[in-house]
């Protein structure tokens with residue numbers, strides 16, 4: 231690879247950003263985290279990585295961090311991420327995802343940053359008329375979250391054309407799981423993501439798990455999503471950075487495996503991994519949810535040579551469960567033999 235740039239990871243104390251930091255470190259690429267710790271946590275940043283605590287909206291502070299650490303590339307994960315909340319509080323999303331990204335892009339250009347990789351989302355596609363969804367599928371977001379991200383994509387494209395910034399737009403589908411080596415995971419206690427909530431319910435940390443909508447036009451009536459393991463996604467970021475540094479130009483890729491699972495299928499996978507029934511409650515539809523989002527994931531493999539290593543819902547559930555046990559302190563169940571011995575002894 232050409233000379234490795236120092237990478238500033240905005241949102242690097244959050245779920246996906248912290249896994250990207252590990253992947254960058256594993257690849258020997260120097261990294262600095264910039265995060266306001268609004269949903270991220272200090273402990274998610276490895277001890278040997280500098281954390282600059284700050285808001286991306288504070289562009290003077292951001293500019294100083296870029297200068298001080300000689301940043302040449304930015305991975306921009308910082309943002310607000312909950313689809314249903316974006317329907318209730320749209321301006322929060324246009325502020326944090328669009329307006330703050332505008333300030334960040336402007337600051338990066340003024341400070342001579344060469345490369346930027348942006349966390350976009352499948353939510354930019356809305357309710358696509360055809361499936362699977364390719365990068366050429368028209369973008370028609372149906373919630374403010376998706377709209378706030380699409381506007382940032384457009385700003386990046388225009389800024390790239392005018393100022394020569396190399397941009398990588400990565401449209402993630404549903405991210406799940408945790409670092410298989412147990413170094414990182416999803417830390418937000420009030421997280422809303424299906425697999426996170428389901429493993430919390432499996433561990434007794436929540437009373438139940440709701441299935442939001444059972445009357446969608448899908449085979450079992452529940453929503454379908456294309457789940458991707460967070461460590462495979464983190465690896466895609468390292469490949470995307472190499473691509474921008476070595477080839478220049480721009481990149482737009484879906485990040486997914488290209489197959490969908492319904493909510494009920496995911497919950498069955500959780501039950502299969504834990505060996506226990508889940509406390510499931512059928513509930514009304516959640517605002518802003520499209521029925522099905524399944525990617526065409528050919529381009530990311532072709533352009534980046536990405537070879538996912540964790541393409542299994544069970545592995546996503548297993549690693550998420552292990553991380554949840556780690557942060558909550560809920561012990562592993564005794565093996566069935568131990569349980570039998572305990573019963574006999576009493």
Ligand SMILES: NC(=O)c1ccc[n+]([C@@H]2O[C@H](COP(=O)([O-])OP(=O)(O)OC[C@H]3O[C@@H](n4cnc5c(N)ncnc54)[C@H](O)[C@@H]3O)[C@@H](O)[C@H]2O)c1
Pocket residue numbers: 240241242243244245246247264265266267268269270271284285286287306307308309310311326330349350351352401402403404405406418
């Ligand atoms: N989780 C998913 O399934 C998913 C799917 C598609 C896209 N994304 C995108 O990936 C990115 C990361 O998501 P995540 O799941 O890791 O979320 P997260 O909430 O765990 O991480 C976001 C991080 O950004 C920080 N942050 C938020 N606003 C900030 C600001 N103004 N200034 C500085 N730091 C700020 C938070 O403290 C947190 O550490 C987001 O941009 C999100 O939209 C996530």
Ligand SMILES: O=c1ccn([C@@H]2O[C@H](COP(=O)(O)OP(=O)(O)O[C@H]3O[C@H](CO)[C@@H](O)[C@H](O)[C@H]3O)[C@@H](O)[C@H]2O)c(=O)[nH]1
Pocket residue numbers: 311312313350351352353402403404405422423424425427439440441442443453454455493516519523
């Ligand atoms: O307790 C729960 C949580 C979720 N769901 C359903 O599970 C599916 C997935 O939901 P969730 O895990 O919350 O993810 P999404 O709302 O699909 O959004 C995620 O995936 C998008 C990309 O597809 C990203 O843009 C978002 O940032 C990210 O939060 C949806 O049908 C939900 O209605 C439930 O039924 N019960």
